Amino acid sequence: MPHRGDRDPAVPALTGRKGILHPDEQARHRTLHRLPAGPAVAHVIDWYWSVRWDLRGRPPYVAEVLPFPCVNVTFEHSEAKTGGFVNGVCTTKFVRELSGVGHTFGIRFRAGGFGAYTGLDVGEFRDRAVALAEVLPDADRLTDAVLAESSDAGRRDIVESYFARVTMDPDPNYALVRSIIDAMATDQALTRVDQVTERFAVTTRTLQRLFRRYVGAGPKWVLRRYRLQDAADLLAHGRIDDLAALSAELGYYDQAHFTREFTAEIGMAPLEYAKQSIRSRNEVTAKLLPGAERIPEQFR
Structure with a gap:
């Protein structure tokens, strides 16, 4: 199990916005x-x-x-x-x-x-x-x-x-879960449960049991959630040039499948989400550009 002070390079930056919609x-x-x-x-x-x-x-x-x-x-x-x-x-x-x-x-x-x-x-x-x-x-x-x-x-x-009052004994199952989660979060090539079981040498049943006990949701759902977060983050930053390529990168069978799942979870189609994000960003930029003396207090 990692030492208590260890920080994983996979942990998102404290200033990151992944997961925040709009x-x-x-x-x-x-x-x-x-x-x-x-x-x-x-x-x-x-x-x-x-x-x-x-x-x-x-x-x-x-x-x-x-x-x-x-x-x-x-x-x-x-x-x-x-x-x-x-x-x-x-x-x-x-x-x-x-x-x-x-x-x-x-x-x-x-x-x-x-x-x-x-x-x-x-x-x-x-x-x-x-x-x-x-x-x-x-x-x-x-x-x-x-x-x-x-x-x-x-x-x-x-x-x-x-x-900090509780001293935890080493838990190899938690250490394994942490390693798997870190890989899921950072490796966009991981899109299927069988890829995870092969990489970490665990059975599907064991993986499902560990995820229910420690994470609270199944490994397939966790993979899809991370890839949808990746998609929303990329779209919010203007990645709209090739949705078919983006869908493939995130492990979707085709663009139609990606669009259906994204729309069902987010509440709007990928392109509309990207356009709305760009409009919001432009509104903020327009307020900031005139000069620091006019920047609203909440943005300083």
């Missing part, structure tokens, strides 16, 4: 800040994230995300809800309406990390959000402390002190 448009309605995990918990936690919004006097905004295959623990204070929550793997597009004023501080666990830390079958949390107090001891006090703290760095210190 990222430039979202940035006009909320702020997003990420903090790295400390060495005591980096074996199970990817990073911390903080979202704040103030839409008082403005219409509500519907934020959409194509989530990663991992558990998030969140601490939220908003008009909609307040408290601490365990959010299992979300197998559909995540949609959240932001209104009024609020903030959320989140812990993004590594894929498999929450299951390794708690010993729980993460499949039980799939497509569900449950109160943190139902899962972890002393969670009410943890939630109160996090919500009472005003700074993100302070919140990170509080949750790291809590999660």
